[in-house]
Amino acid sequence: MPTTYRPYMPDQGLLLPMSLSEWLPEDHLAYFISDAVDALDLEAFHARYEGDGRRRQPFDPRMMVKVMIYGYATGVFSSRKMARKLHEDVAFRLLCANNYPAHRTIREFRQLHLKEFSALFVQVVKLAKEAGLVSLGRVGVDGTKIKANASKHKAMSYGRMQDEEARLKREIAGLLKQAESQDQADEDRCGPEDKNGGLPAELTRRADRLKVIEEAKARIEERARQSDKADGRFVDEDGVTRAMSGWRVKRAYGEPEPKAQDNFTDPDSRIMVSGGAFEQCYNAQAAVDEDSRLIVAADLGNVAADNASLLPMVDQIQCNTESQPKMVLADTGYASEAGFLGLESRGIEACIALGGGEKQRAIKSDLPATLRMLRRLHSPEGRVHYRRRKVIPEPVFGWIKQAVGFRSFSLRSIAKVSAEWRLMCTAMNLRRMHRLTWMSA
Numbered sequence: 001m002p003t004t005y006r007p008y009m010p011d012q013g014l015l016l017p018m019s020l021s022e023w024l025p026e027d028h029l030a031y032f033i034s035d036a037v038d039a040l041d042l043e044a045f046h047a048r049y050e051g052d053g054r055r056r057q058p059f060d061p062r063m064m065v066k067v068m069i070y071g072y073a074t075g076v077f078s079s080r081k082m083a084r085k086l087h088e089d090v091a092f093r094l095l096c097a098n099n100y101p102a103h104r105t106i107r108e109f110r111q112l113h114l115k116e117f118s119a120l121f122v123q124v125v126k127l128a129k130e131a132g133l134v135s136l137g138r139v140g141v142d143g144t145k146i147k148a149n150a151s152k153h154k155a156m157s158y159g160r161m162q163d164e165e166a167r168l169k170r171e172i173a174g175l176l177k178q179a180e181s182q183d184q185a186d187e188d189r190c191g192p193e194d195k196n197g198g199l200p201a202e203l204t205r206r207a208d209r210l211k212v213i214e215e216a217k218a219r220i221e222e223r224a225r226q227s228d229k230a231d232g233r234f235v236d237e238d239g240v241t242r243a244m245s246g247w248r249v250k251r252a253y254g255e256p257e258p259k260a261q262d263n264f265t266d267p268d269s270r271i272m273v274s275g276g277a278f279e280q281c282y283n284a285q286a287a288v289d290e291d292s293r294l295i296v297a298a299d300l301g302n303v304a305a306d307n308a309s310l311l312p313m314v315d316q317i318q319c320n321t322e323s324q325p326k327m328v329l330a331d332t333g334y335a336s337e338a339g340f341l342g343l344e345s346r347g348i349e350a351c352i353a354l355g356g357g358e359k360q361r362a363i364k365s366d367l368p369a370t371l372r373m374l375r376r377l378h379s380p381e382g383r384v385h386y387r388r389r390k391v392i393p394e395p396v397f398g399w400i401k402q403a404v405g406f407r408s409f410s411l412r413s414i415a416k417v418s419a420e421w422r423l424m425c426t427a428m429n430l431r432r433m434h435r436l437t438w439m440s441a
Contacts (some may be wrong), residue, residue, distance in 0.1 A: 026089060030091040030095055040123050046159070049061070059099055060099070067082060067092060067106070071085070077406065077410050078103075078410065079104070079110070082106050083210055087100065092411075111416070118418070129321050133288075136296070136326060138290040138326065138392065139290065139317060139328045141287045143283050143284060145274035145283060146281060152279055152280045157259050157260065158217065161262075163211055164294075165214065168209060176203065216262040223256070225254035226252075235253045266413065267406070268302055271304045284298075284338050286308070287325075287393075290392050293392070295425045297313050298316075298425040306330075310342075311339055324348055325345070327349050327350065328352070330352045335353065335370070340372070353386065399428060
């Protein structure tokens with residue numbers, strides 16, 4: 001008996017148009033993101049297009065925001081890939097509803113509304129708080145290094161810049177002398193009117209590179225001046241650079257270390273250790289609620305150390321949720337006397353590691369807040385709290401980097417990258433909220 005297959009007629013047209021609600025399961029993430037974005041205040045997105053009836057009809061910002069957030073929530077970060085998904089992926093087609101912006105339009109929308117996307121993160125956190133998903137019992141604060149949109153091979157140290165600057169100046173002087181000799185020879189042979197009026201290509205190339213290096217040197221020198229100013233260094237009457245304590249400093253005021261680097265592609269990024277290797281990175285910070293695994297505060301910087309981020313992250317938690325966490329957990333990278341005193345003044349309990357062995361024995365008696373933290377960590381209650389630290393923020397970073405594949409930023413400069421990090425956190429929060437509501441259904 002021959003096998004009977006189910007009907008398969010790919011060329012058969014549909015007698016009636018299909019409803020968008022039939023394209024995906026009713027509990028799909030795309031529907032949840034669409035409903036969540038509709039519940040948010042997008043007035044700031046619309047404001048850019050108000051008051052100009054002469055322009056061509058722009059795409060609805062609601063649709064663009066939904067596509068952008070769904071893309072980041074599912075591992076699609078490139079504007080070109082998003083534009084292709086709008087034609088090929090059912091979920092993207094449902095969200096765009098027969099609107100097909102080009103990749104340039106998607107890219108420009110993201111760049112134009114970076115400030116608005118940052119504000120959406122706060123709205124989503126407040127939405128989760130109102131829905132009862134955020135408890136703020138224990139909050140884990142941690143950072144992760146994410147690669148910048150720049151290669152570490154496009155960075156150069158200050159010492160190397162000085163050598164390159166001197167070499168290029170010598171070569172430019174030689175080329176100028178050679179060009180003058182050639183111009184004089186051409187004038188003697190063909191007359192004064194036979195001049196091309198342009199610089200040799202080699203001279204132009206070296207001049208452009210010299211300009212780039214001089215700009216990078218100026219950025220490093222400005223950072224060195226700002227660092228010396230923040231450290232309290234000063235120049236005495238004899239022109240000697242001294243530390244705040246009055247001790248003489250070998251390095252002149254505002255003079256960078258020879259190893260200080262600057263990147264030509266993204267000057268705001270820094271060399272940091274990521275995945276056991278030195279990479280051009282940013283330091284992305286997140287505060288995660290223990291019960292829901294939702295990100296309640298997000299920040300980003302270009303300093304590898306974490307200790308200066310503790311109090312700003314705690315303040316951002318209170319600003320975003322209008323509540324204080326009962327317990328803050330963090331690793332030893334966040335330990336500092338100033339940070340502990342700041343938490344005590346805010347009435348917030350914390351368990352923050354101080355390192356082990358020699359580090360703990362080296363704690364001085366003139367650091368009272370650090371000594372109190374040490375006693376709390378050694379208490380039975382403190383040990384119970386601190387054991388929960390790794391299982392709060394680390395899974396979230398795992399979802400972002402491994403499950404979703406967000407290991408490198410698409411934008412450049414610290415302002416744009418900060419907004420992109422908050423956009424990523426917004427997408428992850430909505431993805432997690434979808435999961436939590438599905439589990440509770």
